[in-house]
Amino acid sequence: MRRGLSAFNVTSIALGLAFLYLPIAILVIYSFNASRLVTVWGGWSTRWYVALLHDSAMLDAAWTSLRIAFLSATAATVLGTLAAAALVRAGRFHGRTAFSAMVYAPLVMPEIITGLSLLLLFVALDADRGFWTVTLAHTTVTMCFVTIVVQSRLLSFDTSLEEAAMDLGAPPLRAFLTVTLPLIFPAVAAGWMLAFTLSLDDLVIASFTTGPGATTLPIRIYSEVRLGVKPEINAICTIMIAVVALGVVAAALIGKRTELARVGADGRGG
């Protein structure tokens, strides 16, 4: 059999990757542009990164976004894991279909509708819109992604491990925390990463649910771009790309390592 790739494979992969990543590559390259004009190349420089350090509005927005992403991802991971456990373990309880539909609804719901309905809810509750309302909204929207990731791992999880833990004297909650959770941890971590990046990335829902004093990074960038693209924006976008890419690579590595250990364990079969 022939190994390696044919010319056709190489071309299609190159075109596909170019389609996906060329715009991003251009953005990254132009973030190192010395020229004040975004569209004119003026040689290599890191001056916009330095300029960014003095742009306190942009830095504040980035800090707000990171805090919201961290808190909402953590809350979504706890809730999403519990929902996944309920869907996989509780059998056919009353209202299971409705529950599962409700968990997954945000996945297919247009963001603009989710954002609007959350806004209406916060207005009706007379909640002070700002940091906490955005965090809540992001928790709601990202929870279902965590549930999907964790649920697929739990489906392939050998229930007898948890039963063995209980048989050996661990109450159900402790059995879950000491046996199930460490074993499904890669999926939980991947779910957290996904929720974190989704939150960091979100513009629509954040702009509906935020208030004065809590401007997230995407909102800040969007409002600045309307006045014309400044080179600093390229720089901050490059930093965001780096953060997200690091997160995704880390999640993939964790997942791969544990998967290898698991396959190794199964592959040895007795």
Next chain:
Amino acid sequence: MARDGTGNETLGGARASFAPWTDPAARPLVRFEAVAKRFGVVPAVDRLSLDIYEGEFFALLGPSGCGKTTLLRLLAGFERPSEGRILLDGQDIADVPPHHRPVNMMFQSYALFPHLTVAGNVAFGLKQEGLPKAEIDARIAEMLALVKLEGFEQRKPHQLSGGQRQRVALARALAKRPRVFLLDEPLAALDRKLREDTRFELTDLQDKLGLTFIIVTHDQEEAMTVADRIGVMSRGQLVQVSTPSELYEQPNSRWVADFIGDVNLIEGRVASTGPQGTEIKGEAGGRLRAAQTVDVPLGTLVWVAVRPEKVSIAAETPSMTTENGFAGTVLDIGYLGGVSIYKVKLDNGLIMKAAVANRTRLVERPIGSGDRVSLSWEPTASVVLTR
């Protein structure tokens, strides 16, 4: 309790000194009282009653889907009975959750915790009891010595062979010193040779620890080798509960006779029965005799069960006895190494099997395919079955 210390005595349930089930005053350790378990409308266990005694090695034997594993899970607490009661030491344990039951289980998949070392696996149950660390360490060492896994403390389960994993699972469950130790198909994942060795290790272990073992298996040879008593299950019910030898020599139904080992079944009607035995007229012709007496009206349809190894085969002689004697033609000979199975088509149309031990190296068989032969057996070898 009178226990025989010699390992050999325990094999095949032939511990003459150990038979608490024959003592009406003995109190069972585990009692199932008309226990039923239904999943939806399908009964997995159907109003089953069973007593198991302290120190007993009990085997639940049956084809897959007969409810034997469900029975084990009911005792471990993973399932709740739909009906009936389960008593442990005379106490109803319906409301005791699995983590409070003095019962431990070895799972078919072993269910070792892959993220913990061998020592961590064995220690898991002990930590739940809140034992001091020194005692846990001592218990781990003791258990690993018991299952001959010293020096494997720091290995992870995926670094062990199938046999070693099985022994870690044993050590982990036994470390808790359970009142009842449950084994769900403990040897199913091992290869044949290892399985045979492990059977002897299991009986040895049970003897050493004096614990009550309940094993679930679909392998009759396994059940016969390890157990004091066997409960044969079919469709959620116990068909027969007796010692391995009784089960083999005195099955109570055609189903059990056929399920345990190989058997020839001949249909007939009772012609006479009394202290001198029972005479049966074969439906396909011939006369059969059994040494036992049966309590059924004359003319009742019964089946005579004869194990193939109790049937003698010889070249046809004209002066053969007519009772328990049939002439026929050899159809087929199955050579199994230790024994040869002769499949014989009788002149009355029935097909019977005779098993003959190959006591000498047969270069040339005295009886070959297509030869005329006569089959016969002793009246004591016949078992009359009424259902």
